[in-house]
Amino acid sequence: MQTSVIRRRRPASLVELRKGEQGILDRLDLPEDVSRRLMELGFVPGSRIVAALSAPGGDPRVFRVDGSEIALRRDTAAHLKLRHEASPGAD
């Protein structure tokens, strides 16, 4: 998919996904034990993640991953990086 200049920068981490947008998880920039825990919940590199609703104020945020809905705080979600070829799109 080609980038157009007008389109906004591609989301680099889960935090930047807008509601309804999705991305492919690339890596978890978190300590080993934390990322293991998140991977057990479905945040495995290569998986498709959809941003869903959030708490009032936007934090924490619910993500749809691997058939479940998991809420993460922004500071955690910022460390979950997305692949560059991730394409924004509706769920």
Place this chain on the structure above:
Amino acid sequence: MSDCDGCGLAGVLASAASTREANRPRLIAIVGPPNSGKSTLFNRLTGLRQKVANYPGVTVEKRLGSARLEDGREVALVDLPGIYSLSARSEDEAVSRDVLAGTMKDFPRPDAVILILDSTNLGRHLMLAAPILALGLPTLIVLNMADDLRRRGGEVDAESLTKQLGAPVVLASAMRDEGLQPVWEFLAECDVAPLPTELPALHDVPKCRAWAAHVGRRASYLPPAPPVWTRRLDSVLLHAVWGPVIFCLVIVVVFQSIFSWARPMMDAVQWLIARSGAWVGGQVSNPWVRSLLVDGVWTGVGSVLVFLPQILLLFLFIGILEDSGYLARAALIADRTMARVGLQGKSFIPLLSAYACAVPAVMAARTIENKRDRTATILIAPLMTCAARLPVYTLIICAFLPERPVLGPLLGTRAAAMLGLYALGFAAAFATARVLKSSILRSERAPFVLEMPPYRRPTLSSLGLRLVDRAKIFLRRAGTVILAVAIILWIVAHLPLTGGKVPPIERSLAGTLGRTIEPVIRPLGFNWKIGVGLVTSLAAREVIVGTLGTIYGMQPDAKSLGLQAALRRDLTLGGAVALLVFFAFAMQCASTIAVVRRETGGWRWPLIQFAYMTTLAWVGAFLANRIVSALVAHSV
């Protein structure tokens, strides 16, 4: 209140606890991820024959039960905590691993395992099958919520899974009691170790996930359509505007219920206690025994039993919130506010409960998986203004504060003082949380993760079991700790005998104790009489009202006005304010100490908490006495 003598569970568990015997009953462990319906299955199989305790030295709940087979045999079941893997990074996982490996102290290795997974979320849940099957114990895999899977258009070939995993796999719905026949058969006969065709490297999560996906694909697993109703409900309950509004409404209803709706039931309990006390008094002719029974046991235990309706109502609400799935949404909404003091969304409900009573609050903190957050919540909960402080506050405020309007007819001085005391407790709790969470209880690196389960209708049986469980814990404590404290207090108030008669209270052991601590409490503006009240109120805060009534030689309820007058003669305004501050901060509650010990798995935290709160109370009361006394002297 013995909970299992009548149903044979005690015997089953006792013999299951001793090591291998020829005819000890089988012990089967139920394992599964959180939200897989594990406890529903456990309840379904065991009914009321359950026993809840803690594993030694840890805060993980040990749920044991027994199932009766058709042929009359008993099978012991243990419901292990909800886990995602056996990697032992959390206490829950470590306990599950130790139990399954047979290395848990004083606990036999299970003979077999029932692994329960959510069939609507099989891709992820199937990952847990790898480490469980690798244990080599006979295993039955239950794919739960099969009704939900079907309804939402998903499917899976259980036979193919059985072949691939080398262990029987069945589709079932524990909630609807569907497809559980194979589970009962497994309980009766489970000797075959699993023979999976291949297992992934257990330490590599992406490989485990790929393995689970591969197994699922070969069993033609079709994931169900998204839960439509959950999405619809969430769009309202997590709406930017309606979400918080509904959240507040839920809190108001819970609050209202524990304060007003519980009232008639509490009055009924009080009436029952008073009537039964009078009846017992009438049956006993020996005045000593009568006094011990009525003034000691009945009054002492009764003052705590009164809170049972409130506690049960609160747990009914928590049960409905938790089983329906709304609790996760409430935690999500509350998280940001709680994060300001270093806590998290799940601390919210326990702290709310603490306004009724710290005991259920400490028990409700179990829903917080993060151990440090749970400990911090437990430590600050008794600072919230519980219902037992109300009689004390009312007595002192009414004795010293004349009623005058503050905000027109809306708010009078007395109500304002009461609100101020609520605010004081709240501020102390949150300041303490802040300090704790930035020092000794700084969070581990475990991130805040909250799974949003689909909404489900709570079942009556599950709610009922919960209430029975909580009532048992509460009554057992009332029958042990509180009973013992009540008897001890009665003894120290009635000894030593002078000329074969009960001594006046100032000559009794309690009076001596009050005099002994007088030097310590004099700077707070308290005399020895208040000192006796402080000592007796260690049992429960409101006991001080009765004690002061006794000391001043009058019935507390009938002549409350007289007691107020007596207090006005004996206490300065500074001392009265100091007493209020003291009660706002001090941990004057044997039940809370006992429940904190139970929930934190040792004496360490309750002792720290008691020392901290007593120090805080002393310093706060000292300052209050000084400041108010100075102000009074200045204005005169």
